[in-house]
Amino acid sequence: MKGTQSLVLFAVKKLMRPLVRTMIHFEISYPVFIRMLKSLYVEVAEQEFQLDGKHNTDSRISLLTGVHRKDVRRFRENPETLEPPQPVSLASHVVSLWLGDPEYTDENNKPRLLPRLPAAQRDPAEGPGFEELVQSISKDVRPRALLDELLRTGVVRETDNNHLKLDQQAFVATDDLRQIAHYFGRNLRDHIACAGHNLQGDSPRFLERAVFYDRLSQGSIEELRSQAELLGNDALVTLNRMAVELAKKDEQQPRATQRMTFGAYFYNTPVEKIAKDDEDSCGKQGSS
DSSP states (O other), X not given: OOHHHHHHHHHHHHHHHHHHHHHHHTTOOHHHHHHHHHHHHHHHHHHHOOBTTBOOOHHHHHHHHOOOHHHHHHHHHSOOOOOOOOOOOHHHHHHHHHHHOGGGBOTTSSBXXXXXXXXXXXXXXXXXXXXXXXXXXXXXSOHHHHHHHHHHHTXXXXXXXXXXXXXXXXXXXXXXXHHHHHHHHHHHHHHHHHHHHHHTTOXXXXXXXXXXXXXXXXXHHHHHHHHHHHHHXXXXXXXXXXXXXXXXXXXXXXXXXXXXXXXXXOOOOOGGGOOGGGGGGTTOOEEO
């Protein structure tokens, strides 16, 4: 095996360990996973490694991937299909706008209390309410139906004067496995795509940084976790507000074909749980 392949494979083994742990937890066996992986090798080679825009032959895909030509043909004729998890919900869009659109934030850029009543039943001086917020995203959903669901999950709370208050933390702390699975795939896909882009030496390089320390007490971990949540949330809210404004400006632009992801995470675990192939990180601290 070439030196570069060995380096990359060693890194891939590291990132696969928590993924394998998660799959075992959900009783996804090796044969089930390897079949999906083989099919995915064929799909990626077919879609992303074409020569001069020409369709790849079974032989070329087999050469690129190491998948037997008979399996290549079988997967191309009958692609593997999996039921996708729940897509980004209307509630996500509502929360994003409520946090970022100047019409729904106060002078401190915080989500303001929104009138619960429809526009026809309240003072226009109160500004846009929850109904207008929902209808600015979709007119196919009844605002009352969505509100009932947000009230049920605690994402929105009703005040004493017919106004609604957003509880952002309740939205983040969802226990809906379908939604968690959706973001598990979406967020990690983009993080790995970002890191892979940089690893391949493509330019411009994407932002992909981390701070890592070990030999910390539980008290220190809690201090760092609290600060990370505060700073991370501030960064996300600020960038969301900017993205809302830019998305409105770009609405009619024919070249508005790009998408972006910006994220934040915090993770800690006992040092002794580091697996053997991760021992190079023990006793190290700093940033990357």
